[in-house]
Amino acid sequence: AQSVTQLGSHVSVSEGALVLLRCNYSSSVPPYLFWYVQYPNQGLQLLLKYTSAATLVKGINGFEAEFKKSETSFHLTKPSAHMSDAAEYFCAVIAGGTGGGNKLTFGTGTQLKVEL
């Protein structure tokens, strides 16, 4: 079974500083990996996804993530934080090759706080 672990339930950065949100995955088959963002009282919005093409994936709002098989990681980064980035971020995985559906398994989330 596949799973993801997000290290750090709360991360605080200063505006303009680097954002680094950590995600490690466990999957018995090559995974598809996703990062979603959730603003208060809203649904989830896809930031980016890894689907076995390029290992460095660029997403919306200046975010990117790098798939590292040797480290089983898919950390999310943004060079310069903006106040509008304050939200909850979820890493998610689908086991590749299942052919049976798009069941997402989510991590527990990381709340990002951006301070002036």
Added chain:
Amino acid sequence: DAGVTQSPTHLIKTRGQQVTLRCSPKSGHDTVSWYQQALGQGPQFIFQYYEEEERQRGNFPDRFSGHQFPNYSSELNVNALLLGDSALYLCASSFLVRATNTEAFFGQGTRLTVV
């Protein structure tokens, strides 16, 4: 394009009652999945519908049931509500259940409070 729409947005029910939540998928999507997100947690997969049949199910009791209609819209039903069923219920739609890397679009969710 209206995206994924869910109704109602908020709901308060009493323990033991039954509730029905509704979801209309994004235009062109044929697969609907339901997730439960408890406060402070990540979403948990409940089940997925494609071609009006339940295709996958997560670790949820039979009190949770669903339906998909010919127009691809879906309902989530929960019977004999428990306090622990209080959560944000999210609907996600995607295209072609067999393609495992297609993007899932989420609705705004229905906030269910059981008292």
